[in-house]
Every structure is written in structure tokens, then in C-alpha cells.
Amino acid sequence: MILALLIGSTGRKRETEMRPAEELRYLILAAQREGNRQLAHALRPLGVTPSQAEVLRLLAEHAPLSLMQLGELLVCEAGTNPSRLVSSMVQAGMVHRVTAPEDRRAIKLTLTDRGQETAAQVEQVEAELYAMLDASTAGFDRDSLIRWLGGLVANQPSGEAIERRKNPGTHYATS
Amino acid sequence: MILALLIGSTGRKRETEMRPAEELRYLILAAQREGNRQLAHALRPLGVTPSQAEVLRLLAEHAPLSLMQLGELLVCEAGTNPSRLVSSMVQAGMVHRVTAPEDRRAIKLTLTDRGQETAAQVEQVEAELYAMLDASTAGFDRDSLIRWLGGLVANQPSGEAIERRKNPGTHYATS
DNA sequence: ACAAAGTATATTACATGTCACATATTTTGT
């Protein structure tokens, strides 16, 4: 502590408290980064990345989807076009991509057998991490947090993607 | 709703509630993404990205820093080596980079005049966004949230970076 | 004194977040 004071007097600005909103900003960033790292680490043996895993699980639940529909449900890349992400998975033999019969501009995405297997493994990995997250919210008002965060991202692409996933069938472009 | 049931019966899995931990996962991801977008949009007139802005503000507060010290304080890229990020800013004339006299492996980073000016502008942009974030937490137990998130990221690189920023001088590698 | 081990930074590689633009197809308006 004496050392800290000595360093502090070598031309440094006097230390100030970090503003709560600033701390919250960085904590949200930190939570996302560290969560993503843990997920990426757990998924590594399956040979998929977190974003790819999200696609696998969405297709397992909702296939067939067009690229746009998929983009509307993806949080990792909300509001954009996940063409490259899907291409990597077609290359890897996890996703089938065919031109949609009713609209030559569009494609239909489904999982291959391999994709189905990987999606099931992803689901297990996720369940383990969710159990850890459940444990960390024990004794904490999780529902309030969910409501607050939901309000924070409402009417923005990522927030809308989450809403669509919670209520499939009511937000879809007609397929 | 009738339509949703009809669509639901065309080979789709029966819809289920989204598990709260899963929702929380995606809400954190959404909050980070949308916050970053807003910040990037607000910073665009200054010609800097969110990560660069973080560097500017850290150097404004704590220069001179070595690359490793900077890496220890950065949340955006915690636990890694921000060499490319810093190089882009040296190129852009915002950061001075000189070899440290006491250790030829190391460098010392400081802001140029231009960097100082940009850092001040970044601070204003941030203040406006923090005010919005403050408004969104009115009536919400922000301190509990901060404590919970802090626990979630504790003992991980990003969380450690935040702690170091809150308590500069006690966590530094000696400079 | 010298070699081995450790360290600070730079570079490479892959994936991706974001935005802009290109191309082909479908829809709309006249």
C-alpha cells in the first residue's frame, strides 16, 4: 500500500472510483468473453465453435430454415447474414444447403446426420455449462436480471432474435 | 396462434420453454453486442473503434504502460497481447511506442497530442452512453447485479483486468 | 562465464463481428 502511494505520486493522475455504469459495461463485456471462452473450450473436442454450435442447435430445433430465417434467430450475429458461418458448416459436412424450390434466390438449410449427432453433443455441453450458471444464480434474483437485460436489448436485433426463439411460429417470415 | 400450432405440427419438435440459464446466456451476449454497436456508432465520427477507445482511455489515465501492463488492464482482449491493436493506433498517430530503457524486450506506450485529444472526446461519448445506462438501471438493484457479475468473472482474465482497473497500483507488475 | 530457461513483443492463422457492395431472382407499378 505504501508502494502504491509512491507509484501514485510519479506523475500519475489521482485515482478515482470507477463509475458504476462503466463497471457494469465492462462486467457485461467480461461475462460474455469469459463465458464464450469456457464454451469454446468445452466445444473444442467436438470440433465446433460457439457460433457454429448456435447454428447447429437452431437447425436441430427448427429446420428447415432459409438463411434469412436463421439470421433472424441467431444472437451471435443478429441482423446480419450468416452466409460465411453456414458455408463453413456445409464444408465441414454438418449442414445441407439446397436452393428453395419456391424461390430461386433462397436456400433451405437442414442438418446432415453428422450435424444431428454433433448438435446432440452440443446440447450436452450446454447443459453442463447451464448447470454451472444455475449454481451461480442461486440466491440471486435471476428473474429480475432477465427482465432487466430483456429491456436493455429490446427492439434491437439481438434482443429480437431472442424473442423470436422464445416464441417460434409467431415471428417467422412465412416459410 | 392457430397458425403457430399448424406450423408446429409439420414435423417440428414441440416447442418448449427456453431454459432460464440459456436465456441469460443469450441476453448477456445480446447486451454486449448491442452495447458495442451503440458505442461503435457513437465513436465512428472520432475515427476509433471500441477497442481502440478502451486503449486511449487507459493510456490517458495510466501512461506510460508496457504492452503487457496494457494487456492486463484491457477487458476487450484480456489475457492476450494487444500488439496489433496498439500497432493500428501507432499507425494512426494516436500512440507513441518506444523501447523501454531498462528492458530492451519491452516497450513504453504513451499518447500523442492527437491521442490525448481523441481520448477526451471518447470520454464525452462514454459519459453520454453511461447516462443512458444509468437511466436503464433506475429502480433496479444495480449493486447486486454488479456483485453477481463480479463473482461470475472472478479469477478469470477479464475479471482480473476489471479489478486491476478499480485498484491501480496494487496489481501492477512493477514498472 | 556461459548455457538454459524464462519473458516481452511481434507475427501468423483461423474464425467472426460488422458493414458495404455485387449478383441473381422475384415482386411491384405502370
Add this chain to the structure above:
DNA sequence: ACAAAATATGTGACATGTAATATACTTTGT
């Protein structure tokens, strides 16, 4: 019927999150 506008997807560019590797320098051990 035809042109203009809109739309679905693919591609290019820049920045960066993450991990691995390379190089030069410093420290440690003998």
C-alpha cells in the same frame, strides 16, 4: 409486358477474439 424496385444470398474489406509460434532479450542456475 416490361422496367424499376425490392429481396435473398454471396463476397470483399477491416478489425479483432483467440491461440500458436517466432524472435530477441533478460534472468537464473551451474
